[in-house]
Each structure stands twice: as structure tokens, then as C-alpha cells.
Amino acid sequence: MHADWRKFLQHHGAHLISEGVANFGDPAAELQAAHDRTILADLSMEGIIRVDGMDAGPFLQGQLSTDVLTLTPLTSQLSSWNNSKGRVVTLLRLWELGGAIHLALPRSLTVPVLKRLTMYVLRSKVTLTDTSDALVHFGIAGHAASATLTACGWTAPTAPNTVAVKDGVTLTRLHGELPRFVFMGEPGKMQSMWDALKAKGAHPVGADGWALLRILAREPVIYPETSEHFVAQMLGLEELGAIDFKKGCYIGQEVIARAHYRGGVKRHMLRVEAKTEASLKAGMALHTADDGQPSAEIVDARRDPAGTWQLLVVVRDEHRTMNLHVPGCADMVELEPMP
Numbered sequence: 001m002h003a004d005w006r007k008f009l010q011h012h013g014a015h016l017i018s019e020g021v022a023n024f025g026d027p028a029a030e031l032q033a034a035h036d037r038t039i040l041a042d043l044s045m046e047g048i049i050r051v052d053g054m055d056a057g058p059f060l061q062g063q064l065s066t067d068v069l070t071l072t073p074l075t076s077q078l079s080s081w082n083n084s085k086g087r088v089v090t091l092l093r094l095w096e097l098g099g100a101i102h103l104a105l106p107r108s109l110t111v112p113v114l115k116r117l118t119m120y121v122l123r124s125k126v127t128l129t130d131t132s133d134a135l136v137h138f139g140i141a142g143h144a145a146s147a148t149l150t151a152c153g154w155t156a157p158t159a160p161n162t163v164a165v166k167d168g169v170t171l172t173r174l175h176g177e178l179p180r181f182v183f184m185g186e187p188g189k190m191q192s193m194w195d196a197l198k199a200k201g202a203h204p205v206g207a208d209g210w211a212l213l214r215i216l217a218r219e220p221v222i223y224p225e226t227s228e229h230f231v232a233q234m235l236g237l238e239e240l241g242a243i244d245f246k247k248g249c250y251i252g253q254e255v256i257a258r259a260h261y262r263g264g265v266k267r268h269m270l271r272v273e274a275k276t277e278a279s280l281k282a283g284m285a286l287h288t289a290d291d292g293q294p295s296a297e298i299v300d301a302r303r304d305p306a307g308t309w310q311l312l313v314v315v316r317d318e319h320r321t322m323n324l325h326v327p328g329c330a331d332m333v334e335l336e337p338m339p
Helices: 003-011 027-036 056-061 107-118 145-151 187-199 207-216 253-262
Strands: 015-017 020-023 039-042 046-052 077-082 088-097 100-106 127-130 136-141 163-166 169-173 180-185 203-205 267-274 296-303 309-316
Touching: 003 015, 003 187, 020 027, 020 039, 020 207, 027 039, 027 203, 027 207, 039 187, 039 207, 046 056, 046 107, 056 100, 088 107, 088 169, 088 180, 100 107, 107 127, 136 145, 136 187, 136 207, 145 180, 169 187, 180 187, 203 207, 207 296, 207 309
Parallel strands: 039 203
Antiparallel strands: 015 020, 039 136, 046 100, 046 127, 077 088, 088 100, 136 180, 163 169, 169 180, 267 309, 296 309
């Protein structure tokens, strides 16, 4: 986290953890705000890799699942970087900013992904740099988010993955029915923007509030606990536009294309609700009553204001209507698929 941004957030009452903001002093009220108000959320829990050089586009084209060569300053992409078996190492959001391509991903994966990506550079004229502490990005979301942005002089993008640019700051519309946006820019400009939005009624929240809205939008995140566990189709990446089947070869492309054209994927992601006192988290396996092989794996999990777990879960197709449980916990996790 940039030092000036850290001081700014602390001045606003942020309780910081190693990878971002835990809360602004009242976690319960912040979760409720995520449910029914316009919110602001620091995104320092995400790292940023900057990709420079004349071969930046072609290099990433051979690595990621989207058509990077179509990226422009007015578009963004949700993409995946996969291993040779087609399993997702990480999900990334791409921006073109200041003549370079920026990749946002969980901070906990930034260093290992940067190290592994660098191994593929070879003779390409490209430089990869961890700039997680140089740029600032934060989110704004809520039913009135677009109106709040308008009140602050922005014309909010209306389609997912479209970008507005103003004075070197980008504003990107994310997936989901509830309007969600991400600002990215230099720390000073981000401080001014945060203050302006807060003055118009936006409510700062911690990481859990933002993660809850992301789950409700069915946008998965890959954490170290789930890295290389899922083929892209298991996560619904086709529906999110995070795979391009016409772009040509990239790492894992053969497996992902075969799954698309021939089928055979027997596990898919659901958004479900679960009422249990068990502590649920990414990477946790869920079992059927007979305690056989795991039937599902949690992709992401957060409690909502009512105390109900909101989950993204990759489930075996034949078990998608069954109740499951966490090994060692008596409570059953009642999977209630959300429409």
C-alpha cells in the first residue's frame, strides 16, 4: 500500500491489516451498508503487475485467456492465467493505463505469479514490475452509485468492462446487476476522489463488504488455497467474458477449448446461501452425508448482514441439490442455489 494512501485511510478511521482495510470501526454496520447503501472500498488487498515494452500485448496474448490485443484505454478485461492442464492459476483484471498494461490480482498471489510469468518472457521485449504500492485503486458500488458519480462530475460507464478516463484516472464498470465500479490512479488524485464521493454520501466499508458484493455478482476470485484447482468452465468464466475461443494459442488453451467444444466438465460454480455456525472459507471441501469423496469446494464465502453465508461453490453436477457438510462439523450446509 502506498504510504500516503495508508496515512489517508488511517486518518479516515481505517483499521488496517497486512493486505488492506479490515474495517472502518463498525464491521456490522459496514456489512449492512454494503446491502443497502452506496459504498466505498479500498482495494489494496489486490496487487498490481505492470507490463511494459513493445511486446507487452503479444506476450500477454500468449499467456491469458482473453484477446489482449483488443484491449484499449476505454476497455478492461477479466481474464485468467492457467497452467498447462487448463486449471486457473489466478484471475486478473486488465487495464491499459499510461502506455502500459496493468494486471490486478489478489495480493497474496502477486509475487508467485510475477515470478512464474517472468519465466516465460525469454526474448520478448517486455518488463514485468510489481507496482502494487505505486497506484491506488478503490471500488464504489450500490444502486445509487451512478448518480453519486454523476454528482462528482463523472459519466459512469453503463456496460461491464467499459472504462471512462479523466485527468489520468480510470473508472471501470464491473460485472453484476448491482452497479460496481473501480477507480485507479495516482494516490493524490484518489484521495481527492474518495473525499468527493464520501461528501456525496458514499459509505466506507472494509474488505468483507466489497467481497460480499462480488459474490452476489457471481464474480469468483482465486486465492492461494484454490489456485490450480479449477478448469475455467467450472468457474463460469465463459459467461463473464473471460475466455476468447477465437484468439489462438495460450497456456492451457487446448484443455479449455476441448471442454468447450466437447463438453465433459462435470463440476460448475453456483452461488448459494448456507445457514451454519461453521466457519466457511475458500478452499474448504464439502461432503455428502456418507462422507465419501468431496462433492464441492468453496471458491469464496462471506456472511451477509443477517448472518447467512453467501457462497460461490464449485459443485459436482449430480450433487447440486444435496445438503452437504464440513468434515468435523455437525451442521449441514443447506445449498440453496440463487437464481
